[in-house]
Structure formats: structure tokens, C-alpha cells
Amino acid sequence: TKDWNGIDSIVLRNPRGASARVSLHGGQVTSWRNEQGEELLFTSSKAIFKPPKAVRGGIPICFPQFGNCGSLKQHGFARNKIWTVDENPPPLSPSDSHGKSFVDLLLKPSEEDLRCWPHSFEFRLRVSLAADGSLTLISRIRNVNGKPFSFSFAYNTYLSVSDISEVRIEGLETLDYLDNLCHKERFTEQGDAITFESEVDRVYLSTPKVVAVLDHERKRTYVIRKEGLPDVVVWNPWEKQSKSMADFGDEEYKQMLCVNGAAIEKPVTLKPGEEWTGRLELSVVASTLSSEH
Numbered sequence: 001t002k003d004w005n006g007i008d009s010i011v012l013r014n015p016r017g018a019s020a021r022v023s024l025h026g027g028q029v030t031s032w033r034n035e036q037g038e039e040l041l042f043t044s045s046k047a048i049f050k051p052p053k054a055v056r057g058g059i060p061i062c063f064p065q066f067g068n069c070g071s072l073k074q075h076g077f078a079r080n081k082i083w084t085v086d087e088n089p090p091p092l093s094p095s096d097s098h099g100k101s102f103v104d105l106l107l108k109p110s111e112e113d114l115r116c117w118p119h120s121f122e123f124r125l126r127v128s129l130a131a132d133g134s135l136t137l138i139s140r141i142r143n144v145n146g147k148p149f150s151f152s153f154a155y156n157t158y159l160s161v162s163d164i165s166e167v168r169i170e171g172l173e174t175l176d177y178l179d180n181l182c183h184k185e186r187f188t189e190q191g192d193a194i195t196f197e198s199e200v201d202r203v204y205l206s207t208p209k210v211v212a213v214l215d216h217e218r219k220r221t222y223v224i225r226k227e228g229l230p231d232v233v234v235w236n237p238w239e240k241q242s243k244s245m246a247d248f249g250d251e252e253y254k255q256m257l258c259v260n261g262a263a264i265e266k267p268v269t270l271k272p273g274e275e276w277t278g279r280l281e282l283s284v285v286a287s288t289l290s291s292e293h
């Protein structure tokens with residue numbers, strides 16, 4: 001189907017009526033709905049639909065650089081590029097395709113990309129929606145035949161929440177994190193679940209494969225399962241930052257939380273012919289007060 005600006009996007013559906021939508025602009029998932037049609041990802045009501053800028057919401061892909069810790073612009077260029085549909089996707093394990101509706105997107109460097117990042121990479125992104133409504137993103141990044149290169153990576157996942165003050169994250173307790181609000185200084189998380197009373201912008205290190213985001217008011221838990229993504233970025237801009245973003249409503253920090261599967265602290269290095277896989281699976285479970293996942 002056509003997107004907001006005539007750029008194609010692909011809509012995936014499952015037999016129970018859940019859906020996901022991914023745009024060829026940036027390979028960005030822009031919607032993920034459950035079988036009741038509820039939107040599970042946040043997109044700002046003030047999002048600017050003007051390529052090459054990434055839309056504020058959904059799941060922008062940060063590659064080959066997360067943040068502004070390198071020579072490229074913030075979060076690299078993959079989210080600003082037009083991807084293509086890979087018509088003959090490589091075979092995947094049955095668990096990764098069985099009973100799923102999926103699409104494979106492909107990004108290769110343009111001449112312009114090679115000028116600012118001279119590496120011959122091939123980036124295949126598989127977006128799939130399972131029969132139970134869970135959404136899986138699998139990134140396969142390969143060094144085709146150039147000299148070794150390194151990159152950092154994140155699925156910048158904007159989760160929709162009912163009220164940020166009623167949200168907590170479980171699974172990151174006692175871990176170290178780099179605090180982007182304090183010159184990336186390293187701290188250690190206290191023992192409890194993470195809750196939110198002010199701006200948070202942290203990279204949690206050496207995180208477990210499963211992280212849970214509990215939305216107390218909606219009695220809903222997002223379960224994030226990941227492989228190849230050792231770090232988790234947690235970001236809420238809160239009031240002051242919200243006001244500084246033109247494509248973000250002043251009060252919208254209350255309805256969103258970024259919890260990003262990432263590889264940041266230790267960038268990934270690929271020798272010629274080597275391939276890296278970063279897998280993220282998002283699912284939603286109804287949660288009572290305590291969290292069982």
C-alpha cells in the first residue's frame with residue numbers, strides 16, 4: 001500500500017486480525033496492532049512526514065551508528081534511506097517463518113552512502129507477524145567483500161503506554177548503565193524495577209534476553225525478547241525535552257517509552273563475508289498486578 005507520501009509500505013496481517021506495517025522509507029515499522037485493532041506502538045501526533053527525516057515513532061532502525069558517538073549524523077543513515085523489497089529472501093529456519101506473514105527488506109549502500117561510510121554492507125531486514133500477534137524483526141548485516149568494518153545498532157522502539165508514571169521495566173535491575181544525561185558516565189541500577197519520574201536516557205549494558213515493560217493502567221506487559229542485542233536503551237524525554245522537539249507533542253512523553261534492543265557498548269566488527277544477526281521479538285501479554293512472563 002502507499003504510505004503518507006507515496007512511498008510504499010507493506011501491511012502484514014495474521015488470521016486473527018492483528019497487523020503490522022513497515023515502510024520502505026527507513027525500513028521503519030510504523031504500526032503494530034493487536035487483534036482488537038489497538039495500536040501498540042507510539043507515533044507522535046506531530047510527526048513530520050518528510051523524507052529523509054525519520055517519522056517520530058514506530059521502530060526506526062539506528063545503523064551504522066547509534067546516537068551521535070561517531071562521524072555520521074545522529075543514529076546513522078539507514079532510517080533515512082529508501083529500502084527495497086527482497087523478492088527472493090534467503091531461506092530462514094522454520095521457526096522464523098512457519099505460520100508467519102513476513103516481508104524481507106534490503107538496504108545496500110548508495111554511492112552517497114559509500115562516501116560517508118565506505119563499507120560494502122548488505123542489510124536484510126525481515127519483519128514478521130506471528131499467529132499470536134507477536135512482531136519479530138530480524139536484521140542480518142553482512143560485510144560483502146570489503147575491509148573489516150564496525151557498527152553500532154538499535155531498534156529504536158517507541159512503545160505506546162497509557163501513563164508513563166504507571167509504567168515499570170523489569171529485567172534491568174542491578175545492571176550497569178551509561179547515562180546519556182551525565183556524559184555517558186557509568187552507574188549501577190538499584191535493585192528495584194525501573195520507574196519514571198523525570199527524563200531518562202540510558203544504555204543498560206549486558207542485559208538479559210528478556211525484558212518486560214509493565215503498563216499497570218492497561219494491565220498489559222510488553223515482553224521484549226532479543227538475541228545479538230546485549231544492550232537496552234531506555235528513553236523518555238519528559239517535559240523539557242518534549243518541548244524542544246518540533247515533531248513531538250509537549251505532553252506526549254506521558255504516552256510513550258523507548259526501550260530499544262541495541263548493540264552499542266561493544267560495536268559489532270565484521271570481517272569480509274561475516275554476517276551479524278540482531279533479532280527482536282515483541283509480544284504483549286495481559287498482566288495482573290504482579291508480572292509473570
Ligand code: TA6
Nearest residue numbers: 067074075156180201233235258
Ligand atoms: O533513544 C535514545 C536517543 O538517543 C535519545 O537520546 C533521543 O535522541 C532519541 O534517541 C531520539 O533521537 P532522534 O534522532 O530520533 O530524535
